């Protein structure tokens with residue numbers, strides 16, 4: 001008998017919008033705090049989880065940056081990424097492109113090499129042990145200055161073999177993409193792919209400007225592009241990928257309920273949508289949970305689920321050979337279940 005939830009678990013999945021610091025589960029946060037002699041301002045894991053109620057992006061970011069303070073050593077960054085790769089393996093996420101925020105750590109005096117070496121070692125082990133492919137995307141914090149972003153890119157130069165692209169995250173309000181034109185130009189010169197959060201809390205103009213001025217090849221979130229019909233047409237015609245994060249949009253009150261999420265409209269308008277988890281430890285679920293909940297809420301067919309997985313293959317920075325492998329696995333699973 002056909003079981004849709006099992007099908008979603010079994011199908012080969014890719015994740016293109018995941019902040020590794022946002023995969024820090026409360027249990028691991030407490031373990032790392034203890035290991036590093038840090039006192040968290042919460043009495044227990046339960047008390048911490050209860051604090052995870054947000055009215056907007058900024059309220060989340062405040063806790064997210066506070067939580068990241070437990071990350072101090074290379075081993076901490078390894079353990080963080082390894083825990084994420086274990087969930088990928090459990091949920092059959094076979095390829096993932098992971099954001100990390102160096103400035104969240106370098107601002108606390110931690111060397112960028114500590115961060116990147118720990119993450120890279122976990123990636124290598126995930127490849128060897130689970131066959132998972134992973135790429136890392138270095139994100140600039142947009143609430144900091146462009147000079148700070150440029151200094152971060154400079155500091156990352158010895159580690160460029162571990163990084164596929166540059167991204168832009170943190171507080172969108174008041175920090176539009178045009179603030180980072182110069183550093184994105186430098187990232188392009190270095191051969192890095194470019195992505196940016198835009199149209200999450202900010203207006204459709206941020207999507208258009210990230211595309212035009214930062215020359216990005218994916219838009220992270222992008223849901224508010226719907227406010228500009230002409231832009232939607234251009235995004236759809238260009239097949240510009242949008243890495244949509246449904247649970248995140250509900251938790252940060254971009255939308256009230258999942259059933260009110262504009263995903264059906266986005267798909268209807270031909271946008272190159274992918275489904276992602278953003279910060280799963282804070283938003284109540286991983287990629288599989290997002291896909292399963294959306295599939296129930298929007299009554300998606302197996303073909304539609306497979307199409308979303310194919311969209312992620314097309315939008316990914318995996319090699320052509322890896323893309324072809326992943327595509328075949330998606331089709332094989334669809335055939336088995338239909």
Ligand code: HPA
Nearest residue numbers: 019169170171197278279
């Ligand atoms: O959803 C997000 N938006 C912006 N910045 C972020 N940093 C982590 N998650 C997010």
Ligand SMILES: [Zn+2]
Nearest residue numbers: 019169197278
């Ligand atoms: Zn994000």
